[in-house]
Amino acid sequence: MKILVCISHVPDTTSKINFTDGDTKFDTNGVQFVINPNDEFGLTRAMWFKEKQGASVAVANVGGPETEPTLRKALAIGADEAIRINTEAKDGFAVAKELANVIKDRGFDLVIAGRESIDYNGGMVPGMIAALTNANFVNKCIGLEIDASTSSATAIREIDGGKETVSTSLPLVIGGQKGLVEESDLRIPNMRGIMMARQKPLTVVEPVGANAETTSVKFEKPAPKGAVTLVSPDNIGELVNLLHNEAKVI
Amino acid sequence: MSVLVYIESDQGKFKKSALEVASYGKAVADKLGTSVTAVTFNVTDASELGKYGVDKVLNVSNSNGFDAKVYADAIKQAATTEGSKVVVLSSTSDSTYLAPLLAVGLDAGYASNVVALPTSTAPFVVKRTAFTNKAFAFTEISTDIKIVAVSNNSFGLVEASGNATMESFSPNLPSSNVKVESVDKATDKVSIADAEIVVSGGRGLKGPENWGMIEELAEVLGAATACSKPVSDLGWRPHSEHVGQTGKPVASNLYIAIGISGAIQHLAGINASKVKVVINTDPEAPFFKAADYGVVGDAFEVVPALIEKLKEFKAQNA
Ligand SMILES: Cc1cc2nc3c(=O)[nH]c(=O)nc-3n(C[C@H](O)[C@H](O)[C@H](O)COP(=O)(O)OP(=O)(O)OC[C@H]3O[C@@H](n4cnc5c(N)ncnc54)[C@H](O)[C@@H]3O)c2cc1C
Ligand SMILES: Nc1ncnc2c1ncn2[C@@H]1O[C@H](COP(=O)(O)O)[C@@H](O)[C@H]1O
Numbered sequence: 001m002k003i004l005v006c007i008s009h010v011p012d013t014t015s016k017i018n019f020t021d022g023d024t025k026f027d028t029n030g031v032q033f034v035i036n037p038n039d040e041f042g043l044t045r046a047m048w049f050k051e052k053q054g055a056s057v058a059v060a061n062v063g064g065p066e067t068e069p070t071l072r073k074a075l076a077i078g079a080d081e082a083i084r085i086n087t088e089a090k091d092g093f094a095v096a097k098e099l100a101n102v103i104k105d106r107g108f109d110l111v112i113a114g115r116e117s118i119d120y121n122g123g124m125v126p127g128m129i130a131a132l133t134n135a136n137f138v139n140k141c142i143g144l145e146i147d148a149s150t151s152s153a154t155a156i157r158e159i160d161g162g163k164e165t166v167s168t169s170l171p172l173v174i175g176g177q178k179g180l181v182e183e184s185d186l187r188i189p190n191m192r193g194i195m196m197a198r199q200k201p202l203t204v205v206e207p208v209g210a211n212a213e214t215t216s217v218k219f220e221k222p223a224p225k226g227a228v229t230l231v232s233p234d235n236i237g238e239l240v241n242l243l244h245n246e247a248k249v250i
Numbered sequence: 251m252s253v254l255v256y257i258e259s260d261q262g263k264f265k266k267s268a269l270e271v272a273s274y275g276k277a278v279a280d281k282l283g284t285s286v287t288a289v290t291f292n293v294t295d296a297s298e299l300g301k302y303g304v305d306k307v308l309n310v311s312n313s314n315g316f317d318a319k320v321y322a323d324a325i326k327q328a329a330t331t332e333g334s335k336v337v338v339l340s341s342t343s344d345s346t347y348l349a350p351l352l353a354v355g356l357d358a359g360y361a362s363n364v365v366a367l368p369t370s371t372a373p374f375v376v377k378r379t380a381f382t383n384k385a386f387a388f389t390e391i392s393t394d395i396k397i398v399a400v401s402n403n404s405f406g407l408v409e410a411s412g413n414a415t416m417e418s419f420s421p422n423l424p425s426s427n428v429k430v431e432s433v434d435k436a437t438d439k440v441s442i443a444d445a446e447i448v449v450s451g452g453r454g455l456k457g458p459e460n461w462g463m464i465e466e467l468a469e470v471l472g473a474a475t476a477c478s479k480p481v482s483d484l485g486w487r488p489h490s491e492h493v494g495q496t497g498k499p500v501a502s503n504l505y506i507a508i509g510i511s512g513a514i515q516h517l518a519g520i521n522a523s524k525v526k527v528v529i530n531t532d533p534e535a536p537f538f539k540a541a542d543y544g545v546v547g548d549a550f551e552v553v554p555a556l557i558e559k560l561k562e563f564k565a566q567n568a
Contacts, residue, residue: 011381013495013496013515013518014514014515017381017384017385026381037495037496091359092360093359093360096350096354118381118382118495118496119380119381120380121362121363121378121379121380121381121382122360123346123350123362124350124360124362125350127318127347127348127350127351127353127354128350128351128353130350130351131350131351131353131354136427136428137319137347137351137428138428139343139347140343140347142489159343159344159433159435160342160343160441160443160444161436161437161439161441161443161444162433162434162436162490163433163434163490164430164432164434164435165432165433165434166429166430166431167428167429167431168428168429169427178489178492178496178497183479183483212392213358213360213391213392213393214360214361214389214390214391214392215389215390215392216380216388216389217389218387219380219385219386219387220377220385220386220387221384222383222384222385222386222521225539225540225542228538228539228542228543229542229543229544230543230544230545231544232545233545233546233547233548233551233552233555236545236552236555236556236559237559237562239527239543239556239559240556240559240560240563242543243504243525243543244563247504247525247542247543249446249503249524249525250447250471250504250560250563
């Protein structure tokens with residue numbers, strides 16, 4: 001089984017978000033970049049398929065050379081090879097088209113992407129890849145089992161207020177998240193992994209030049225918050241009163 | 251040319267998020283000087299949609315239940331039939347599942363997490379949350395057809411006077427390749443996605459045995475229950491309750507955080523909530539900087555008192 005894990009290179013969750021150039025560009029100054037958390041869950045599940053079922057695992061990113069340390073980290077965690085599609089990630093649609101092109105070229109049975117990236121929050125790349133490559137698709141996937149001999153898959157999908165179990169077949173694309181594996185299963189690359197990652201192939205692929213269909217023309221930070229209104233613990237009735245009469249939410 | 255809205259229903263009842271989508275679609279249609287057409291599945295009475303500005307309903311009968319690919323294809327055919335240039339849907343699990351498939355089908359630019367009406371329609375620019383609520387992006391959609399997913403509770407319900415006429419619509423549906431084997435859904439509980447009020451507990455509650463009061467508070471308020479990440483990682487509560495940057499997003503009208511410190515990753519995920527209340531023993535907890543109302547106090551005293559006061563309030567206002 002050939003697996004591709006799509007890796008989005010995103011600001012670390014503790015990052016303060018700022019903009020430059022008249023609020024038109026994300027300010028990367030002092031920002032640490034990491035593997036998108038949803039993709040890390042997916043990558044860890046892929047490692048399980050590699051170790052238990054002999055799958056091969058490639059990782060891919062659409063981005064400039066600055067994303068290579070993130071791909072190397074994925075190699076250090078255990079992926080076999082990395083692919084960087086050498087173009088700026090303009091929007092979800094363009095990213096999905098670039099990835100779909102590589103997927104068609106190389107053929108993958110299972111493509112694991114994240115339910116959403118924590119920077120763009122598009123929630124669109126996995127579904128678009130599925131539609132573009134004519135693969136089956138399960139979004140918000142919180143559990144996945146594959147039987148490669150019959151090309152069949154069982155997945156658990158989160159729905160509002162619960163979950164559902166579905167059966168489907170390969171080729172399959174999933175939008176993954178926590179639940180695919182647990183937090184405690186995530187791996188921190190060790191020295192050996194980091195050394196081995198240096199020997200693993202990181203192939204740079206030229207883009208097909210897909211056009212972006214959406215452009216973020218400007219950014220804005222949320223308005224600063226006014227001071228909190230404190231209510232004494234001895235006077236909780238006042239909180240009920242404020243929520244009813246002032247905030248009008250109950 | 252009409253604005254197309256995808257209206258979700260559950261056992262014949264329209265979801266609140268769907269009525270919000272109708273309201274949003276109506277407001278966009280007014281800007282564009284056109285009407286609103288809704289796509290529904292398995293609905294017998296669509297008159298309620300008229301009240302939210304829908305002019306025409308295309309109802310698809312399909313006995314197989316939700317399937318993202320099948321539904322996306324049906325909506326695509328409706329958009330083509332209607333010549334729609336704008337398609338609006340909600341941010342539910344089902345809508346965000348099918349939206350990217352629809353975007354490919356219609357070769358349409360798609361913007362998710364949209365929180366306001368387009369700031370302009372030519373060019374078509376929408377305001378959406380980005381960086382997990384740490385910022386907003388103004389996103390221009392440059393394709394002929396535009397798809398917009400409206401964030402829950404961001405626009406609200408706006409009543410209009412209207413009459414929705416229903417037509418049956420029989421698109422050519424593709425076969426499904428994803429078969430639902432079983433569904434596990436608590437029908438007696440409010441889901442975080444649908445909830446107007448969310449009551450959330452953190453590590454300050456010390457252990458899973460103390461969640462009784464959280465559930466009781468949620469019940470009095472008709473709220474959903476949620477928790478911080480460590481609480482679900484420790485197995486005190488199910489993963490489905492984990493909210494924050496790496497958990498579920500919350501965009502409720504009221505969010506009550508109990509024994510939660512207010513780490514940046516937690517706040518990012520719940521910041522879209524309109525009114526935030528924090529109950530915490532530590533006045534220095536960062537949540538106080540993000541909250542509208544705060545109580546510096548012990549949850550084990552404050553929460554039972556709050557439940558009691560709310561019950562009195564409910565009794566008086568019943
Ligand atoms: C990559 C990454 C992603 C993350 N994503 C998320 C996420 O999505 N969601 C999330 O929640 N966290 C997330 N976190 C974790 C986050 O950084 C915090 O560790 C977490 O939110 C803290 O949870 P807490 O507030 O419940 O616990 P704590 O930080 O331990 O806070 C407990 C609070 O309870 C208070 N308290 C104690 N006793 C009482 C009492 N009797 N009454 C009232 N208050 C009391 C304390 O004063 C304290 O403020 C993430 C972290 C990382 C590194
Ligand atoms: N530039 C990118 N390169 C590779 N994969 C990406 C990229 N952007 C997004 N993805 C994948 O698509 C998922 C969803 O991203 P998004 O649609 O932007 O929310 C991410 O979790 C990644 O798996």
